[in-house]
Amino acid sequence: MKKSATARTIGSIVACMLAGVLSVQCGPNQPVTTGGGNAGGGVTSTGASTGGGGNSTGGSGGGGNGPVFTDLTLPENLDAGSHDAEIVAATADANCGLQTQNPTPQPVDLLLILDRSGSMAYDIASDNVTCGARGAPATCTARWSTMTTSLNQVLASSPASVQWGLKFFSSPGGKTACTVNPGVDVAVPATPARIQAAIAATSPANQTPTTAAISAAVTYLGTLNDGWPHYILLATDGEPNCDPGTSSDVTDASIQDTATVIATAAAAGIKTYVIGIGPSPGSLTQFAQNGGTTDYYPATSPDQLTTALSSIVVAVASCTFTMATVPPDPSNLGVYLDHATKVPLDPSDGYSLSPDNMTVTLNGSYCDGLKNGTYQVVEVYFGCGAPPPDRFW
Numbered sequence: 001m002k003k004s005a006t007a008r009t010i011g012s013i014v015a016c017m018l019a020g021v022l023s024v025q026c027g028p029n030q031p032v033t034t035g036g037g038n039a040g041g042g043v044t045s046t047g048a049s050t051g052g053g054g055n056s057t058g059g060s061g062g063g064g065n066g067p068v069f070t071d072l073t074l075p076e077n078l079d080a081g082s083h084d085a086e087i088v089a090a091t092a093d094a095n096c097g098l099q100t101q102n103p104t105p106q107p108v109d110l111l112l113i114l115d116r117s118g119s120m121a122y123d124i125a126s127d128n129v130t131c132g133a134r135g136a137p138a139t140c141t142a143r144w145s146t147m148t149t150s151l152n153q154v155l156a157s158s159p160a161s162v163q164w165g166l167k168f169f170s171s172p173g174g175k176t177a178c179t180v181n182p183g184v185d186v187a188v189p190a191t192p193a194r195i196q197a198a199i200a201a202t203s204p205a206n207q208t209p210t211t212a213a214i215s216a217a218v219t220y221l222g223t224l225n226d227g228w229p230h231y232i233l234l235a236t237d238g239e240p241n242c243d244p245g246t247s248s249d250v251t252d253a254s255i256q257d258t259a260t261v262i263a264t265a266a267a268a269g270i271k272t273y274v275i276g277i278g279p280s281p282g283s284l285t286q287f288a289q290n291g292g293t294t295d296y297y298p299a300t301s302p303d304q305l306t307t308a309l310s311s312i313v314v315a316v317a318s319c320t321f322t323m324a325t326v327p328p329d330p331s332n333l334g335v336y337l338d339h340a341t342k343v344p345l346d347p348s349d350g351y352s353l354s355p356d357n358m359t360v361t362l363n364g365s366y367c368d369g370l371k372n373g374t375y376q377v378v379e380v381y382f383g384c385g386a387p388p389p390d391r392f393w
Contacts, residue, residue, distance in 0.1 A: 104321060104322040105159070105161040105317070105318045105319075105320065105321055106161065106228065106229075106318040106320035106321070106322065106359065107161045107162075107163050107189075107226070107228045107318070108161065108162055108163065108228055108229045108230075108231060108316050108317070108318050109163050109165065109188045109189070109221065109224060109226065109228050109229065109230045109231065110162050110163065110164055110165070110188075110231045110232075110233055110312075110313070110316055111164075111165040111166070111167060111184065111188060111217055111220070111221060111230070111231070111232050111233065112151075112164065112165065112166050112167070112195070112233045112235065113167050113169060113213050113214065113217050113232060113233065113234045113235070114147070114166065114167070114168055114169070114199070114235050115169060115208060115210075115235060115236035115237055115238070115277070116144070116168045116169065116170065116172070116202060116203070116204050116205065116206070117169075117170070117204060117205070117206055117207055117208040117237070117238065118204050118205055118206060118207075119143075119204070119208075119237055119238055119278075120142075120143045120144040120147070120204035120237055120277070121142055121143070121144060121203075121204045122142070122143055122237070122278060123136070123137075123140045123141060123142065123143075123278070124141050124142070124143045124146050124277065124278050124299070124300060124301065124302070124305070125141065125278070125279075125300050125301065126278075126279065127278065127279050131145075141301075141302065143204075143237055143277045143278050144203065144204050146277075146302045146305055147199075147235065147277060147305065148196075148199050148200065149302065150302060150305040150306040150309055151195065151196070151199065151309065152192075152196055153306055154306065154309040154310050154313060155192035155195060155196065156192060157310075158192070158313050159313075159317055161317060161318055162313055162316060162317060163188050163189035163190075163228070164186075164188065164189065164190050164192070164195055165184050165186055165187055165188035165189070165190055165220075166184060166185050166186035166190065166195050166198055166199070167183075167184040167185055167186075167213060167216065167217055167220070168185050168198075168202060169208070169209050169210065169212070169213030170205075170206040170207060170208075170209050170242075171185075172185070172201075172202045174206070176246065177205075177206035177207045177242075177248065178206070178207050178209045178212070178241075178242035178246055178247075178248075179206075179209075180209050180212035180213050180216055181216070182216055182219070182220075183216070183220055184216075184217070184220050185198055186198050188224060207241050207242050207248050208236065208238055208239065208240050208241050208242065209240070209241070209242035210234070210236060210240030210254075210258045211240055211242075211243070211254065211257040211258045211261055212242065214232070214234070214258060214261045214262055214265065214272070215261050217232055218232075218261065218264070218265045218268070218270060221270060222268075229269070229316075229318070230269070230270045231270065231271050231272075231273065231316045232262075232265065232270060232271070232272040232273070232291070233272075233273045233275070233312055234262075234272055234273070234274045234275070234287065234291075235274075235275045235277060236274070236275075236276065236277065236284070237276070237277040237278045237280070238250075238280075238281060239254070239255060239281050239283055240254045240255060240257070240258045240283075241254055242254065243257060255283045255286075258283075258287060259283070259286050259287060259290050260290075262287050262290045262291045263290040263291075265291070266290060266291050266292040271291055271292045271293055272287065272288070272290075272291025272292070272293065273288070273291065273293050273297070273312045273315065273316075274287050274288040274291065274293070274296035274297065275296065275297045275299055275305070275308045275309070275312070276296050276297065276298050276299060277299050277305065278299070278300060279300060280296070280298060284296040293315075297311065297312065314371050314372070315371070317371055319361055319362040319363070319366075319367035319370055319371070320359050320360070320361040320362075321359060321360050321361075321378060321380075322358060322359050323358055323359065323360065323380060326356075326357050326358060327357055327380075327382045328382060328384055329382070329383060329384065330353060330357045332382075332383035332384070332385075332387065332388065333345075333353070333360075333380060333381065333382065333383065333388065334380070334381035334383065334387075334388025334389065335351045335360055335362075335378070335379070335380050335381075336377075336378070336379045336380075336381065336391065337366065337369065337370070337375040337377065337378060338375050338376060338377050339377065339379065339391060340391045341375070341391075342388070342390055342391060343362065343366050346363065346364075347363055348363060348364055349363060349364030349365055349366065350362075350363060350364065350366065351363065351366070360378075360380055362378070
C-alpha cells in the first residue's frame with residue numbers, strides 16, 4: 001500500500017537525562033532544530049528536507065548528550081481514525097511546527113559549610129580515636145579524608161544546575177581557634193575543581209564555631225542576587241562550641257544559638273540540610289528540623305557519607321524548567337513525563353506556570369518522581385487550537 005500524499009512528518013524527542021523541555025512555535029512550516037550534540041542540523045515540519053551536521057553545543061555535559069530529533073512519517077498501516085493518528089494530526093496541524101532544545105532546569109545555589117575542627121581527624125566509625133596516632137587501629141578511616149573522597153565523587157556527578165560554594169569553620173589561618181571570617185572560602189558558583197583544591201589545601205584544626213559559620217553564610221547568601229533558591233549543607237561531626245565566641249566548651253546556649261540562626265535562615269527561605277559525620281549528637285536532629293529538612297543524614301562509613309551527599313544534591317535539584325518562548329496560548333498546554341504521563345495543572349500535585357508564562361514547575365509527586373528517577377523526560381506541548389493529547393507521541 002502506497003503512502004498517502006497527505007502523510008505528515010512529525011518529530012520525536014528521545015531520551016535526555018533528568019529532563020527535556022519541548023517548546024513549540026506557531027506558524028506554518030516552522031523549521032525544526034535540535035539542542036543536542038548528536039542531532040542533525042534541521043528538519044522541516046513538512047518533511048521536505050533534513051539538515052546536515054548539527055551546529056548546537058549540547059547541554060551542560062557538553063556536546064553529544066542532548067535530545068535527538070528524528071524525522072518520522074505516518075506509518076502506512078496506521079488507521080486514520082486511531083488515537084495515534086489523532087496525535088500525529090494534532091502534532092502536524094494544531095501544533096504548527098516543532099522546535100526542540102536541551103533541558104534547562106532552573107539553577108540552585110548550594111553552600112557547603114564544612115566543619116574542620118580537630119575531631120575531623122578522628123575515625124569516622126568511632127569517637128576519640130585519631131587516625132595515624134599511636135595505637136590507632138589499622139582500619140581507622142579519618143573523617144576529613146573520607147569527606148574529601150566522597151565530595152570528589154559527588155561533585156563529579158553533580159548536575160550543572162546545582163551551583164556550589166564552600167565555607168570552612170573555623171576559618172583557616174584565623175587568629176583564634178574560634179575565628180570565622182566574613183564571606184566564604186569559595187564563592188558560588190564554583191567549579192568542582194575549585195572546591196576540591198580548597199579542601200585539599202586545608203586540614204582539621206581548632207574548635208567548632210557553628211553558630212558564627214551559619215550566620216556568616218546566611219549573610220553571604222543574602223548578597224547573591226542571582227534570583228535562584230539558596231540552600232545550606234552543614235557537614236559537621238559534633239556539637240557547636242565557641243560560645244560566646246571564644247569558649248571551647250559545649251553549652252546549651254551554644255546549641256540553642258545554632259538552632260536559632262538555622263531557624264531564622266529557614267524563615268528567610270534558606271533551608272539547611274545536615275550531615276552528621278561519625279557518631280553524632282542528638283542536636284543535629286534539631287538543626288535539621290529547624291532548617292526545614294526533617295532530620296539529619298548520619299554518616300559513620302564512607303559509603304553512608306557518599307550516599308548522604310548524593311541524596312542532598314538530588315533533594316535540592318530544581319523541578320522548574322525554562323521554555324524557549326512564551327506559549328501562544330498558555331491555557332492550552334500539555335506537560336508530559338516520559339511521553340505517556342500527562343501532568344495536570346495543579347500547584348500542589350501537578351504543574352504550575354510562572355506569571356510570565358516562561359517556566360513550568362513540577363509539584364508534589366511529579367517533582368518527587370523526577371528527582372528519584374521514576375521519570376527521565378519532561379516535555380511541554382504548545383496547543384494552537386486543538387487541546388493537547390492524552391499522551392505525547
